Amino acid sequence: MAKYHCPYCSPRYQIHSRRFDGVMICGQCGDPLVKIPAIKLTQIFAIVAAIAFIAPLFITAGAFFQDLNRPQPKNSIQVMAFKLSEKV
Numbered sequence: 001m002a003k004y005h006c007p008y009c010s011p012r013y014q015i016h017s018r019r020f021d022g023v024m025i026c027g028q029c030g031d032p033l034v035k036i037p038a039i040k041l042t043q044i045f046a047i048v049a050a051i052a053f054i055a056p057l058f059i060t061a062g063a064f065f066q067d068l069n070r071p072q073p074k075n076s077i078q079v080m081a082f083k084l085s086e087k088v
Contacts, residue, residue, distance in 0.1 A: 004033035 015027030
């Protein structure tokens with residue numbers, strides 16, 4: 001259901017009623033009510049900004065878990081020492 005509000009009255013004491021032609025009006029002042037959009041432009045901007053700040057965290061976590069699954073090389077110091085001793 002769509003939300004409506006009166007731009008002139010306090011949001012605490014709004015009474016909504018319907019005229020005979022179907023238009024929603026304020027019960028206190030009698031002015032037509034304004035429809036509130038479900039998603040505002042500021043909410044869209046906030047979601048995009050939050051994703052921009054949180055995305056690197058998820059990318060880093062994904063790279064970390066991929067490193068866990070990668071086979072670890074054998075002791076590289078021992079391998080280098082073995083190769084150096086072969087050359088001597």
